[in-house]
Amino acid sequence: PYMKKHNFFAGPAILPAPVLEQAAAAVSDFEGMGLSILEISHRSPQFVAVLNEAEALVRELLGVSDDFAVLFLTGGASSQFFVSAMNLLNEDQTAGYIDTGAWSAKAIKEAKNFGGVNVLASSKDGNYNYIPENIEIPSGLQYVHLTANNTIFGTQFAEFPETDAPLVADMSSEIFSRRLPMEKFGLIYAGAQKNMGPAGVTLAIVRKDLLGKVKRTLPTMLDYRTHIAKQSSFNTPPVFPIYVSMLTMRWVKAQGGVEAMEKHNADKAQLLYDEIDRNPKFRGTVANKASRSLMNVTFEPVDEADAQPFLDACEAAGCVGVKGHRSVGGFRASIYNSMPKSSVQALVDVMKSF
Amino acid sequence: PYMKKHNFFAGPAILPAPVLEQAAAAVSDFEGMGLSILEISHRSPQFVAVLNEAEALVRELLGVSDDFAVLFLTGGASSQFFVSAMNLLNEDQTAGYIDTGAWSAKAIKEAKNFGGVNVLASSKDGNYNYIPENIEIPSGLQYVHLTANNTIFGTQFAEFPETDAPLVADMSSEIFSRRLPMEKFGLIYAGAQKNMGPAGVTLAIVRKDLLGKVKRTLPTMLDYRTHIAKQSSFNTPPVFPIYVSMLTMRWVKAQGGVEAMEKHNADKAQLLYDEIDRNPKFRGTVANKASRSLMNVTFEPVDEADAQPFLDACEAAGCVGVKGHRSVGGFRASIYNSMPKSSVQALVDVMKSF
Numbered sequence: 001p002y003m004k005k006h007n008f009f010a011g012p013a014i015l016p017a018p019v020l021e022q023a024a025a026a027v028s029d030f031e032g033m034g035l036s037i038l039e040i041s042h043r044s045p046q047f048v049a050v051l052n053e054a055e056a057l058v059r060e061l062l063g064v065s066d067d068f069a070v071l072f073l074t075g076g077a078s079s080q081f082f083v084s085a086m087n088l089l090n091e092d093q094t095a096g097y098i099d100t101g102a103w104s105a106k107a108i109k110e111a112k113n114f115g116g117v118n119v120l121a122s123s124k125d126g127n128y129n130y131i132p133e134n135i136e137i138p139s140g141l142q143y144v145h146l147t148a149n150n151t152i153f154g155t156q157f158a159e160f161p162e163t164d165a166p167l168v169a170d171m172s173s174e175i176f177s178r179r180l181p182m183e184k185f186g187l188i189y190a191g192a193q194k195n196m197g198p199a200g201v202t203l204a205i206v207r208k209d210l211l212g213k214v215k216r217t218l219p220t221m222l223d224y225r226t227h228i229a230k231q232s233s234f235n236t237p238p239v240f241p242i243y244v245s246m247l248t249m250r251w252v253k254a255q256g257g258v259e260a261m262e263k264h265n266a267d268k269a270q271l272l273y274d275e276i277d278r279n280p281k282f283r284g285t286v287a288n289k290a291s292r293s294l295m296n297v298t299f300e301p302v303d304e305a306d307a308q309p310f311l312d313a314c315e316a317a318g319c320v321g322v323k324g325h326r327s328v329g330g331f332r333a334s335i336y337n338s339m340p341k342s343s344v345q346a347l348v349d350v351m352k353s354f
Numbered sequence: 355p356y357m358k359k360h361n362f363f364a365g366p367a368i369l370p371a372p373v374l375e376q377a378a379a380a381v382s383d384f385e386g387m388g389l390s391i392l393e394i395s396h397r398s399p400q401f402v403a404v405l406n407e408a409e410a411l412v413r414e415l416l417g418v419s420d421d422f423a424v425l426f427l428t429g430g431a432s433s434q435f436f437v438s439a440m441n442l443l444n445e446d447q448t449a450g451y452i453d454t455g456a457w458s459a460k461a462i463k464e465a466k467n468f469g470g471v472n473v474l475a476s477s478k479d480g481n482y483n484y485i486p487e488n489i490e491i492p493s494g495l496q497y498v499h500l501t502a503n504n505t506i507f508g509t510q511f512a513e514f515p516e517t518d519a520p521l522v523a524d525m526s527s528e529i530f531s532r533r534l535p536m537e538k539f540g541l542i543y544a545g546a547q548k549n550m551g552p553a554g555v556t557l558a559i560v561r562k563d564l565l566g567k568v569k570r571t572l573p574t575m576l577d578y579r580t581h582i583a584k585q586s587s588f589n590t591p592p593v594f595p596i597y598v599s600m601l602t603m604r605w606v607k608a609q610g611g612v613e614a615m616e617k618h619n620a621d622k623a624q625l626l627y628d629e630i631d632r633n634p635k636f637r638g639t640v641a642n643k644a645s646r647s648l649m650n651v652t653f654e655p656v657d658e659a660d661a662q663p664f665l666d667a668c669e670a671a672g673c674v675g676v677k678g679h680r681s682v683g684g685f686r687a688s689i690y691n692s693m694p695k696s697s698v699q700a701l702v703d704v705m706k707s708f
């Protein structure tokens with residue numbers, strides 16, 4: 001009924017069209033209950049089924065074993081910056097952090113209130129335009145934190161570093177985009193609003209044996225164990241954001257799971273990076289190909305005078321959200337799981353005829 | 355298109371029918387943007403306008419001056435139990451708490467981790483079936499915390515206690531249901547999912563001059579000042595829950611504001627309490643009329659054998675959510691702002707013909 005745009009926003013971001021259709025229907029009437037999904041009890045069997053399915057889908061899509069808890073929380077990835085350290089790091093212990101930009105820097109800042117922080121590597125010297133390689137990681141760290149995909153700078157860890165400490169990873173802008181070596185992780189967290197669902201829910205996948213070891217008193221709501229014991233319903237969870245995330249995971253599964261997403265995402269990213277490299281009017285902002293993100297493609301005009309005209313051309317072609325983050329400038333095309341190749345092609349067409 | 359139920363759930367709870375209609379439409383296409391409201395940036399002018407209107411409506415509906423900040427947070431009222439004390443109470447200070455049941459008890463428990471707690475009064479001796487009166491409040495308290503309306507026990511403060519300390523009030527199950535003496539309050543908080551919107555957003559109205567006085571280091575996301583400085587957009591706010599809350603507030607305003615709600619709610623509550631009192635098969639569970647909630651009407655069968663048959667009769671008449679909370683038993687009819695009198699009448703009709 002409306003002219004659908006090509007949505008390149010970094011987050012909240014594009015969701016699959018069939019998910020949006022089902023979500024709209026559930027707001028009118030949820031599963032024939034005669035009630036909207038917005039007005040049903042979180043303890044109703046219908047919503048408990050949604051929550052159970054959401055957890056099962058996370059486990060299935062990423063191969064998450066029972067050693068881990070799967071939690072649907074709130075507060076965004078920004079809250080996990082401190083909640084992760086609060087739950088996992090004592091005053092007299094040290095965690096390693098890899099600094100690949102704004103999000104890592106915030107995680108580092110918050111962790112320092114809870115214990116020792118050892119910044120193992122940083123790409124600050126290049127305005128975060130690369131992922132540090134061959135990082136020397138000392139032993140004895142409580143965990144090693146990294147931003148798997150940096151949404152702002154368009155960088156992504158192609159491989160995860162080798163370390164004897166569990167990895168704690170902010171996967172906000174790449175969750176479900178590729179297969180993961182789960183055995184390396186102690187905690188994965190992600191704000192939903194990029195690759196998983198709408199804003200308002202935060203996924204946490206945490207290895208249970210790491211919990212209950214800090215000496216401080218945790219507020220009940222900040223202790224992962226509270227939410228584990230009550231299956232994310234200690235208090236009222238964000239019902240609708242969880243429902244739409246579940247629908248999105250169902251959609252990922254129907255497409256062939258994260259393995260299929262991985263191929264689909266590599267394919268879309270190549271289409272766009274190839275054009276950036278080929279086209280003399282544009283260049284990528286990331287220093288090397290190995291550091292390039294498959295989720296957030298950052299580039300810039302060779303001639304600064306082309307910046308606004310190109311954004312105008314994008315808008316005219318129905319491509320929205322292409323403007324780069326203010327701290328980098330230039331352009332950013334976020335091409336998450338739900339982005340069809342045809343939308344990437346639409347953007348490439350604008351570049352070709354620009 | 356569907357058989358609408360009479361929704362007596364305690365929360366998440368009934369929302370106005372026109373709000374649900376607009377919400378469903380926005381999930382398909384938001385304001386002709388060619389995008390769903392679930393996939394637009396929280397920094398887009400369209401959503402910034404929603405956030406501004408939501409704040410303005412809170413201010414207008416409750417008469418909130420510039421001395422207060424109006425914040426849209428996450429984590430539910432359960433997070434405010436500790437966040438309020440963390441922001442307002444030093445280790446060497448004492449706050450007063452009035453204990454009117456489960457929710458107060460949780461607030462008390464969480465506050466004890468941050469400073470002194472003086473329980474000024476409790477109705478525990480009567481399984482919380484009344485609101486303590488003529489409470490003696492010493493001076494020198496940092497604030498006095500109360501649960502304005504107790505959702506579980508069906509009790510409500512008809513008047514707020516006199517004290518020289520600012521009141522901190524959990525208004526989760528009564529926000530926007532009546533006019534408030536704002537000059538008495540230092541902080542009001544409410545999970546949205548009863549009287550304000552869907553689950554996933556938490557309202558906080560805080561007097562700005564009370565902030566910045568505690569000595570502890572606050573995690574950035576837990577400092578009210580962070581969210582004041584960034585107008586509830588320091589990180590990604592729960593876009594859709596805020597949007598639907600804004601629509602609900604617009605609806606309250608269109609009905610004549612909280613003054614009209616107050617009359618409407620008193621009228622509905624009287625209809626139901628009159629039938630409870632008149633009908634020999636039912637009795638109220640609250641000890642005195644002054645303590646009765648206008649939001650959550652708790653009652654029980656005189657003959658315990660009537661319990662299940664009455665719930666069945668309710669279901670048959672399309673009245674859902676009438677079962678009492680497990681800690682009280684019996685029945686509970688939650689009749690929030692959005693509940694039409696015709697739905698209360700439908701329940702009364704079931705009682706009359708039972």
Ligand SMILES: Cc1ncc(COP(=O)(O)O)c(C=O)c1O
Binds near residue numbers: 011076078
């Ligand atoms: C990698 C990354 N981490 C953290 C955040 C912050 O997430 P939130 O807004 O959910 O707190 C974002 C997005 O905004 C992000 O892209």
Ligand SMILES: Cc1ncc(COP(=O)(O)O)c(C=O)c1O
Binds near residue numbers: 236501503505526
């Ligand atoms: C009075 C009151 N306070 C607090 C809560 C807990 O709220 P939330 O689930 O938003 O944490 C509730 C409802 O469940 C409530 O009724």
Ligand SMILES: [Mg+2]
Binds near residue numbers: 104
């Ligand atoms: Mg980073």
Ligand SMILES: [Mg+2]
Binds near residue numbers: 275280283284
């Ligand atoms: Mg080029």
Ligand SMILES: [Mg+2]
Binds near residue numbers: 453455456458459501
């Ligand atoms: Mg209480």
Ligand SMILES: [Mg+2]
Binds near residue numbers: 634635
């Ligand atoms: Mg009676």
